[in-house]
Amino acid sequence: xxxxxxxxVRGSEVARRFGVSRRTIDRWxxxxxxxxxxxxxxxxxxxxxxxxxxxxxxxARAAARAST
Numbered sequence: 001x002x003x004x005x006x007x008x009v010r011g012s013e014v015a016r017r018f019g020v021s022r023r024t025i026d027r028w029x030x031x032x033x034x035x036x037x038x039x040x041x042x043x044x045x046x047x048x049x050x051x052x053x054x055x056x057x058x059x060a061r062a063a064a065r066a067s068t
Contacts, residue, residue, distance in 0.1 A: 006052055008049070009051050010048055011037065011046075011049075014049055038050070
């Protein structure tokens with residue numbers, strides 16, 4: 001089995017990085033304004049994001065802002 005070396009970021013850390021609450025992150029995801037997390041299991045509420053996805057999201061937002 002090959003393990004991927006992508007860094008995983010938990011929801012609380014995502015919220016801290018973006019300066020918002022965890023609930024705000026959930027609302028952004030529900031509204032399609034933020035990448036969906038990876039759920040660790042069907043029954044678990046725990047969710048994580050790949051750091052690469054967060055970086056890509058920030059880059060896309062910056063590009064959209066620059067083009068307006």
